Amino acid sequence: MKVTVFGVGYVGLVQGAVLAEVGHKVVCVDVDQHKIDFLNGGGVPIYEPGLEPLVKTNLGAGRLKFTSDAKAGIEHGDVIFIAVGTPPDEDGSADLKYVLEVAGSVAEHAQSHKIVINKSTVPVGTADKVREKLIKVQASQKASFDVVSNPEFLKEGAAVSDCMRPDRIILGTDSEVAEKTLRELYAPFNRNHDKIIVMDIRSAELTKYAANCMLATKISFMNEMSNLAERFGADIENVRRGIGSDARIGYQFIYAGCGYGGSCFPKDVQALVRSANSAGYQARILQAVEAVNYAQKEKLFEYLNLHFNGELSGKIIALWGLSFKPNTDDMREASSRVLMEKLWQAGAKVQAFDPKAMDETQRIYGHRDDLQLLGTKESALTGADALVVCTEWQMFKAPDFELIKDRLTSPVIFDGRNLFEPDQLAAMGIAYYGIGRGKSLEGKVL
């Protein structure tokens, strides 16, 4: 099948590469000529396990092409994915500018029937706006359009496998032709049992937000419980195991920590709050989810401030983990950024290490002289007054505590992801601050 994908970000690039891998002929279009040249040269602009070989093989086999020529892309695809960014507007609602620009150019260049698929996370009602734009701008009598909502559920760091083996494929459509074509397109991913769920367009659009907001709610709920655990002298890690064993609750996404980040949760929760507002409804739960997360991202700083009696100026803080979660170099809305910025404001210096996000940190904060990026986790410790862990990378989970003790001026660990056992550290003479680990905090509650 001939497929065109607009936007070679996380969603578009992974979707394009995976569709090519199963034999479809895919053209990816992006306005960023540098990115296109880089991809055509065999490079992959983002770090995502398994993506680079997939792009290279399919590019080599001629099933995957990259261009900045929108017209050529539109001529090629019978199915056209819109996977461009929907950055938050100033007020937090999703900006549809790029989505509608693509719709405009599809309408301008189409010479036959096109199935236009919204893959970007877009507010409910966007498919209608895309349809209006297509009809308004349509240039050729030979063109006609179906609009489908087919939201993406991939997780960064597992994007290729999520896309290859999706839990579900949501098709929001009012067209039998579109449904039949997309069933064919996705047949290779739908082998063992039927994962395709067909519904009306608006429900499909809301499904995406509901999924992300539910997950964000689970996290903020646990973070709220962790704040209670601190006050009650309980340990959130025990509580987590205790409630996760109830299959109705489950073990996933109930880890308390220094807040959620990334390109989806913060943006989508905010956008749904705004959409709700414009529909005359106050989304109280989602507002609370956001407020709890905001406060949670400041928590490590507050513990540091407490430990050092408000005297952070001149202190050197070792920081392990910069990306918003493991297995990605993505720093968008990362908790590490809130922490570093607050530390700098207080006059502290940061010595940081991350297995993948060093270049990205350099790009964002390279100009600062109160940040030093070190090549190993051990070197980040040298001469530091404290160690903070912000991201649960595998390589941080079983460190050499004796070495940490030796290298820090006075041994203290601030564990933003509850990787370590408070009792073990206490026995070794290392002061410990976790998230929601009441007993170990000895009443030092914020």
Ligand code: UDX
């Ligand atoms: C998310 C959704 O999982 C995915 O389905 C959707 O398509 C896009 O948004 P992603 O942004 O890649 O994916 O990250 P995810 O793995 O969900 O983690 C989000 C954040 O939540 C991270 O900062 C992570 O550290 C945090 N988190 C996750 C917790 O704090 N506790 C948890 O229990 C789980």
